[in-house]
Amino acid sequence: MKKLFATLSLAALALGTFAQDNTRTVGGSGPMITLDKEVHDYGTIDQGANGTCEFKVTNTGDQPLIISSCKGSCGCTVPKCDLAPVAPGGTTIITVKYDSNRTGPINKSVTITSNAVNAPTKIVRIKGEVKAPADATPTSPVKATSPMAPTSN
Numbered sequence: 340m341k342k343l344f345a346t347l348s349l350a351a352l353a354l355g356t357f358a359q360d361n362t363r364t365v366g367g368s369g370p371m372i373t374l375d376k377e378v379h380d381y382g383t384i385d386q387g388a389n390g391t392c393e394f395k396v397t398n399t400g401d402q403p404l405i406i407s408s409c410k411g412s413c414g415c416t417v418p419k420c421d422l423a424p425v426a427p428g429g430t431t432i433i434t435v436k437y438d439s440n441r442t443g444p445i446n447k448s449v450t451i452t453s454n455a456v457n458a459p460t461k462i463v464r465i466k467g468e469v470k471a472p473a474d475a476t477p478t479s480p481v482k483a484t485s486p487m488a489p490t491s492n
Contacts, residue, residue, distance in 0.1 A: 370427075371400035372455035374463060379435070381445060381467030390437035394463050396451075398425040406453045409433055416447040416465065435465060442471045 375395040384390070398404035403424035411418050415438040425431050435449055445467040452460055 368402070369400050369456035370398055370402045370404035370425075370454050371457045372404060372451070372453055372461055373397045373399045374461065376463075378464045378466060381437070381465065381469075383468045383470055384439060386440060386442050386469050386471050388439050388469070390439035390469075392435050392437075392465060394433045394435065394449075395430055396425065396433060397430045398427055400456065401427050403427070404429075404453055404455055406431070406433075406451060408450075408452045410450045410452075411435070412448045412450075414438075415441060416449065418449045420451070433463075435463075437465055439469050442469045444468050 373396070375397075379392040379394070381390070381392070396404075396406070403426055405424050406420050406422060409418035409420035417436045417438075418433055419436070420433045421431050423431075433449070433451065437445060437447065445465055447466075448462050448464045450460060450462050455461070
C-alpha cells in the first residue's frame with residue numbers, strides 16, 4: 340500500500356512538472372484582443388441596403404496577435420478577416436456583410452478565433468431589422484380553375 344501511495348505521489352509530481360504555465364495570462368504577457376465594439380446595430384434598414392459593417396480589432400498585448408478564423412453564424416452573415424499577424428499596438432479590421440435581401444429582424448453572430456491570451460474565442464453580434472420596400476404590394480393568390488368546371492363557349 341505504501342508503494343502504491345508513493346508511486347501515485349511521484350506520478351502527480353511528474354505531471355505537475357510538465358503542466359503548462361498559465362501565469363502569462365495573469366501578467367498580461369502575450370497577445371491580447373480588444374474590439375472597438377461587441378455589437379453592431381444596423382437599426383432599421385431597407386431591403387437590399389448595404390449590409391456591411393466593420394469591427395476594429397486592436398492587439399493590446401506584447402506579442403503578435405494571430406486571428407486564425409472568423410465564422411458567421413449562418414450563410415447570410417459573411418465575415419472577412421485578415422489572417423496576417425497583428426503587431427503589439429497594431430489594428431486590423433473585420434468586415435461583416437449581411438444579406439439584406441432578407442426581410443425581418445437581424446440577430447446574428449461572428450465567432451473570432453485567435454491566439455489571444457485574454458479571449459481566444461470572441462463573439463461579436465450584428466442586430467437590426469430589414470424592412471420591405473413601402474411600394475411592395477402583396478401579390479394575390481392565383482385562383483385555380485378546376486378542369487371539371489364548366490366552360491362557356
